Amino acid sequence: MTDVTNGEYDAFLEALAAGEGYYRSCENGHGLLPPRRACPHCGDRNLTERDLPSAGEIVTHTTVSVPTPQFEDDAPYVTAVVDFGGVRLTGVVRGIDQTAVEIGDRVTATVESNETDGERTIVFRPAE
């Protein structure tokens, strides 16, 4: 663990860990993760905070066998992009057999420590 923090990213992780995940949405419906002051798709600056839906769907995934040093002890692990309807998140999939992960699987998002250095990581687990 390091002592360096990253402002709104850390605030987002804390909220996600508490089951109170959120995102920002511009007036044209583009979903964004904090910090954002302007939408990169349309330039809109009128961003509204919305609750992250409790479950989303895996849209793509990969099992990483050659990691960066910060995931050395976690490998092999599955990383996925999950669509929560309005916003997408990238994280590590846990609680599903690695060879059984499929596009379309329903998952929830939380925050857990990674196995290598204990850093907080966005984690997806199967939805109830």
Next chain:
Amino acid sequence: MTQVQLAGTGMTTFGSHPDRTGRDMFADAGLAALEDAGVPAGDVDELFYGNFVGTLSEGQGHQGPLMAEALGTTVPSRRIESACASSGLAVHDAVRAIRSGESDVVVAGGMERMTNMGTAGATKGLASAADDLYEVRSGVTFPGAYALMARAYFDEYGGTHEDLAHIAVKNHDNALANDHAHLQQEITVADALDAPEIASPFTLYDACPISDGAAAIVLTTPEYAAEHDLEADVAITGAGHGGDTMALHDRQSLSKTPATRDAAVDAYDDAGIEPSDISVAEVHDCFTIAEVLALEGLGLYSHGEAIGAARRGETRRDGELPVNLSGGLKAKGHPVGATGAAQVAAIATLLDGTHPRADAVDDATVGVAQNAGGTVASATVHVLEVME
């Protein structure tokens, strides 16, 4: 608009050179390019130099002046960083310098020293082309990011790992004649499919190697070329640069690369050509799927069609549209900051007949080079043409 003549090219052998300094490799490539062009260092007006992780691998910032010195000059210079598109962007900006009338002679190129970082260090360095907070901390590696795109592509359009293996086999085969290539090793589809997995569906042979090396080109105005009697039969007639969001999850589609499309539209418009005029291409195949995404982004194939191009033979040496005759990043190697300039040098020499694979395209007059940064959050496209 001033035409941009390509007067000379130079590159080091791409490969594992952990003991060679960056300044030495760039001197090797840059001086070779000046010699090929017949241009003295004293005539160079500016240097556009691409480099990605030099501050990590050599602890060396402010590399522009250092690399200009290596060429025997102290003219204005800058280091351009756009991850793997660093020297594509250096070429792009060098073209603008000639066109604006500010400069008559420029050197564009790039260098990367990576193998001295070790596999873990280089993997970490390469991952820094992705969003550190929302991707890298979520386990995304550079191969992993492209693997996410490959799986999304398969889901949307179909395609298999075997289709990708044909791309690796083709590019390895092309590199067999290229003595500057990192990997001169023939492989089979079975070799590629049976290799150790790095990020599913990718095995080792879906990935380019970690390479050291440098490449450079010399660009001049037509007036300078005529006045100095240079042999400059090839011109850069089109240049484009496109952008996209850094993180994959912020994009509308995980299986399309609009940065390449936008760069291509601008470059073709610039050159006054259509995709159908192109007879040879060097594209950014850092991973096999990237060649597919590039060919579709360039408008050379419809979405969902390029996945089978190598398997069907269309992009092989004897096909209708040979792609990555140099071996591509896949086999020629990928010293990140040198790649974009090396691609332009490859197209130039394929068109002027001096490339070892030039006989595959002996009637070609129009070629294209596409260079991509990260997961194509940045891309450059250059059109090169033989001038009568």
